[in-house]
Amino acid sequence: MDGISHIVIEVGDLARAKEFYRLLGFESADAAGMPECGRSALFLTASGQAVIFSESPQPRSLPETGVHQAYRISLSDRNAVARKLAACAVTVHTYEEDRPSEKADNFYFYDPDGNRIQLVASPASSEGSGKILGIDHAAVECHDLEWAEDFYVKQLGLEMDHRVGWRTDDYVRAKLWGEGKEHMAPGTRRWDQRYTVMEQKRRLPRPNTHFFVRLGEEILGIYLATQHRQEPPEDQVVGTPRIGFRAGCQTMERVAQALAASRTPMKGPVEHPNSASIAASLYIRDPGGNFLELCVPR
Amino acid sequence: MAELEAISHSAICVHDLREAEDFYCNVLGARQGTRVNFKTDDAVRGRSVHGSVILEDYLLALMVTRDFMPMPPAEQLRGAHGFRHAFRVRRARFDEITNELRRREIAFEGPVEHPEKSPFGASIYFKDPSGNFLEILWRRDEDVNYQKPYVTGVG
Numbered sequence: 001m002d003g004i005s006h007i008v009i010e011v012g013d014l015a016r017a018k019e020f021y022r023l024l025g026f027e028s029a030d031a032a033g034m035p036e037c038g039r040s041a042l043f044l045t046a047s048g049q050a051v052i053f054s055e056s057p058q059p060r061s062l063p064e065t066g067v068h069q070a071y072r073i074s075l076s077d078r079n080a081v082a083r084k085l086a087a088c089a090v091t092v093h094t095y096e097e098d099r100p101s102e103k104a105d106n107f108y109f110y111d112p113d114g115n116r117i118q119l120v121a122s123p124a125s126s127e128g129s130g131k132i133l134g135i136d137h138a139a140v141e142c143h144d145l146e147w148a149e150d151f152y153v154k155q156l157g158l159e160m161d162h163r164v165g166w167r168t169d170d171y172v173r174a175k176l177w178g179e180g181k182e183h184m185a186p187g188t189r190r191w192d193q194r195y196t197v198m199e200q201k202r203r204l205p206r207p208n209t210h211f212f213v214r215l216g217e218e219i220l221g222i223y224l225a226t227q228h229r230q231e232p233p234e235d236q237v238v239g240t241p242r243i244g245f246r247a248g249c250q251t252m253e254r255v256a257q258a259l260a261a262s263r264t265p266m267k268g269p270v271e272h273p274n275s276a277s278i279a280a281s282l283y284i285r286d287p288g289g290n291f292l293e294l295c296v297p298r
Numbered sequence: 299m300a301e302l303e304a305i306s307h308s309a310i311c312v313h314d315l316r317e318a319e320d321f322y323c324n325v326l327g328a329r330q331g332t333r334v335n336f337k338t339d340d341a342v343r344g345r346s347v348h349g350s351v352i353l354e355d356y357l358l359a360l361m362v363t364r365d366f367m368p369m370p371p372a373e374q375l376r377g378a379h380g381f382r383h384a385f386r387v388r389r390a391r392f393d394e395i396t397n398e399l400r401r402r403e404i405a406f407e408g409p410v411e412h413p414e415k416s417p418f419g420a421s422i423y424f425k426d427p428s429g430n431f432l433e434i435l436w437r438r439d440e441d442v443n444y445q446k447p448y449v450t451g452v453g
Contacts, residue, residue: 145337168314193344206347225338227338
């Protein structure tokens with residue numbers, strides 16, 4: 001797998017989402033659709049990676065968690081987007097980050113449905129084009145990080161990029177967050193209620209364990225869910241929101257075999273008709289119930 | 299008198315859980331036990347980050363400290379920083395183990411020969427990456443049989 005091919009996010013109102021994302025520099029490509037997205041619209045970035053908005057009465061955006069989508073943009077375009085967002089009264093947040101490459105520079109806001117968007121200034125392009133350059137990274141949450149690591153690293157074969165929450169350094173920084181000295185991105189820290197009685201403290205700040213895996217130029221973050229959440233039915237392997245990984249036919253076969261050996265449910269490989277923007281897909285879900293898709297590009 | 303029955307485990311403080319697990323499992327040959335705070339249930343219940351490693355019949359819980367601990371001087375290899383754990387090996391394997399530590403460039407002091415009348419034969423002294431003092435020794439009474447307990451991990 002050499003990168004993120006597409007992201008499917010859920011929105012409450014397709015027209016409103018289209019308008020908002022056009023503002024950021026996404027361009028609609030209505031000719032090509034993405035299979036298994038329900039009533040949806042496909043937008044393209046300059047890199048050819050797609051973002052698909054799937055209409056849902058209750059969009060699963062999880063705004064208070066580590067879940068987010070990050071897109072690459074030139075610095076001058078990001079400044080222009082900042083002005084447009086200010087005009088629409090959308091608040092931009094800058095946080096401290098644990099991952100070294102995002103530490104110094106970040107830019108977050110929410111779309112009208114609560115999907116958290118990050119715009120990453122691309123060092124490769126300072127010239128403005130008015131377009132979103134590509135997908136930089138995405139993040140999901142999982143209720144078992146050991147299982148998730150096994151799944152993403154051992155079964156899917158992705159490379160571990162960075163881990164947070166295993167070290168005293170992380171605790172020391174969590175304390176700074178607790179004292180209000182560091183403004184951390186959602187999902188990276190949490191308040192622990194348990195020690196209320198034991199230590200006569202109201203709450204205890206802790207790092208929320210998470211890790212990042214690498215797919216070529218792109219990154220996927222997996223955060224520990226701090227609350228129990230209803231997962232999709234156990235036998236459902238295709239759904240939204242979803243993250244699509246770009247893969248060759250051989251990689252898809254290898255992953256399908258590995259998952260079959262561990263009796264992980266999947267659907268496919270499925271060949272798509274010519275009207276679809278991708279040639280074939282293998283639909284799976286991770287141990288946290290997040291929908292994933294391996295797809296062969298056209 | 300409380301009349302305790304046995305030692306169950308020791309909890310030791312570490313600065314980096316992965317580094318500690320790597321040291322105890324891949325250098326000293328422990329088995330990986332359970333880890334805590336990598337599941338949502340642990341986050342909801344509010345638990346510290348810790349793990350466990352099982353060295354033959356002994357469980358060490360590895361607790362990530364919330365603050366940096368004072369460290370013993372780097373050159374000090376023998377001592378008790380709080381306390382020291384000593385692990386027994388058979389005399390026949392003692393040289394093999396000291397050579398393995400040398401090969402991995404883990405500094406140790408010794409082997410220190412103990413007096414003839416002591417049940418201990420010889421010891422080496424060293425530290426884990428978080429500055430916890432450790433000792434490996436062989437015993438003159440190594441042929442005495444003992445019942446190996448069943449150790450699983452921390453819940």
